[in-house]
Amino acid sequence: MGSEGRMQSILVTGGSGFIGTHTVLQLLKEGFRVTILDNLDNSVMEAVDRVRSIAGTELSGNLRFYLGDLRNKDDLEVVFSQNSFDAVIHFAGLKAVGESVARPHLYYNNNLIGTLNLFEFMTKYGCKKMVFSSSATVYGQPEKIPCVEDFELKAMNPYGRTKLFLEEIARDIQKADPEWRIILLRYFNPVAAHESGQIGEDPKGIPNNLMPYIQQVAVGRLPELNVYGYDYPTKDGSAIRDYIHVMDLADGHVAALRKIFVTEDIGCVAYNLGTGRGTSVLEMVAAFEKASGKKIPIKLCARRPGDATAVYASTEKAEKELGWRAKYGIEEMCRDQWNWASNNPYGYRPQDASMRPKN
Numbered sequence: 001m002g003s004e005g006r007m008q009s010i011l012v013t014g015g016s017g018f019i020g021t022h023t024v025l026q027l028l029k030e031g032f033r034v035t036i037l038d039n040l041d042n043s044v045m046e047a048v049d050r051v052r053s054i055a056g057t058e059l060s061g062n063l064r065f066y067l068g069d070l071r072n073k074d075d076l077e078v079v080f081s082q083n084s085f086d087a088v089i090h091f092a093g094l095k096a097v098g099e100s101v102a103r104p105h106l107y108y109n110n111n112l113i114g115t116l117n118l119f120e121f122m123t124k125y126g127c128k129k130m131v132f133s134s135s136a137t138v139y140g141q142p143e144k145i146p147c148v149e150d151f152e153l154k155a156m157n158p159y160g161r162t163k164l165f166l167e168e169i170a171r172d173i174q175k176a177d178p179e180w181r182i183i184l185l186r187y188f189n190p191v192a193a194h195e196s197g198q199i200g201e202d203p204k205g206i207p208n209n210l211m212p213y214i215q216q217v218a219v220g221r222l223p224e225l226n227v228y229g230y231d232y233p234t235k236d237g238s239a240i241r242d243y244i245h246v247m248d249l250a251d252g253h254v255a256a257l258r259k260i261f262v263t264e265d266i267g268c269v270a271y272n273l274g275t276g277r278g279t280s281v282l283e284m285v286a287a288f289e290k291a292s293g294k295k296i297p298i299k300l301c302a303r304r305p306g307d308a309t310a311v312y313a314s315t316e317k318a319e320k321e322l323g324w325r326a327k328y329g330i331e332e333m334c335r336d337q338w339n340w341a342s343n344n345p346y347g348y349r350p351q352d353a354s355m356r357p358k359n
Helices: 018-029 045-055 073-082 097-102 104-124 158-176 210-218 246-262 281-292 316-322 330-343
Strands: 009-013 033-038 063-067 087-090 129-135 181-187 189-191 225-228 243-245 268-273 298-301
Touching: 009 018, 018 033, 018 045, 018 246, 033 073, 045 063, 063 073, 073 104, 087 104, 087 246, 097 104, 097 158, 104 158, 129 158, 129 246, 158 181, 158 268, 181 246, 189 210, 189 246, 210 225, 210 281, 210 330, 225 281, 243 246, 243 330, 246 268, 246 316, 268 316, 281 330
Parallel strands: 009 033, 009 087, 033 063, 087 129, 129 181, 181 268, 189 243, 225 298
Antiparallel strands: none
16 A cells, blocks of 8 residues: 555556566556556466456455567556556566577567656656566676676677666666656576465576476477486586575565565665575576476487576675575575476477477
């Protein structure tokens, strides 16, 4: 509730995606009114329907959905003219590193122009509070770990550069107009799913990230897991990342929102959202095998260009200033990922004969 006793209203762009759905659910449970704006480019309406189902009749009455694209100003005009928002959580954007290298124009067009339009309409309608979905990719190949928020930023691919450029744009906008309050959340590697097993990550095509890939091998949709890099200077030769449970991530957004509402002079500030611990690819595979009881065949492949040896977060700033820290370890991550996978082997799509794995 706001200070004047009314329910605070939040616009969530990209709210039907993986992190978006889990965050929307937590916002509803925490007493916010939520409006999703999404073009369903990499998500499906079924995910929003399931959020409503988990939230229950009463809470889901506080959720609205608009089909629209941030690059289309008419879509933004409709949403902003029909609602009054207290803050925006901005998830919408393309996020596959490999695709961004192959199609940089698509990434700059979607991620940059869409966000510039969003800033324009937030300004026009007097909503100057944003929680922005950034990424640990802005650290590039860090010279030391853990990654601390004041490290030099240097993205290594077009996707990472869109996040880096948008962080810079946000800083410039806030500097020019101190009424703005912006929190930049740099995620590390979001995994797992809601404990209900009803919502989770459902990438279209071949997954770009480790956990959905392992999951698809486990349910028989893919024959084996490609492990990129087996000769890194780590304990088992595989790369090390900071995996974070998506529900911890969702709670981090709620904490950031609360911080923005009570801190007038917050400016534009970045926080890492991770566990602060590194886990190797092969350790994650072993944990998933244990959780699922399935053997995951692996194929050792050469390193991918641009992949860092080890990246994990310093989480002290988020713990101290947002009062947030990750609660879940990799056992719970794998348990919840497998619960989602085994309940929904084909994601949100019903299984049909054309999608079954070929023997």
